[in-house]
Amino acid sequence: MDDSFLLFAKPSFLEGLARCIDLGATLDEYNQSLTQQQADLIALRTDWEVIGEDLQKAISLEEKKLVEQKQQIEFDFDQK
Template identity: 40%
Template sequence: MKLNNLLNSRTFRLGGMANYLTGAAAVLDFAGALHQYNYSASDHEADYLALKSDWDMVGEDLRYAMRRVV
């Protein structure tokens, strides 16, 4: 998978993908004020979204593999 496709995928649903400036600023962020997560309304919703994202990625991998073989 190309890097651009990876960054636009659902892989980084919970934590997100930091850019260079965010990483540089994190060095000086001792209080952790810059670090954010994608929150859900409940534990069940968070589990559902994480599992859905995982299975979506499995499906994408299978489609990619089948296109290469066929």
């Protein structure tokens, strides 16, 4: 999930190129919310979704490591 910049509008290539010479920051755009509370709620929800995804990846990686370690131990035991 690439929601790190949820509150910022994603410019096109040409808009990005134009921003390079926009010294007055007149081309900055933001995604609009009805209220500040709504923007905070959306950002907070998105942050927790990303945290959940990161935790899920970390748990999966550790489970994979444990399985590999277990297989290595079984292999070493069988050779002796």
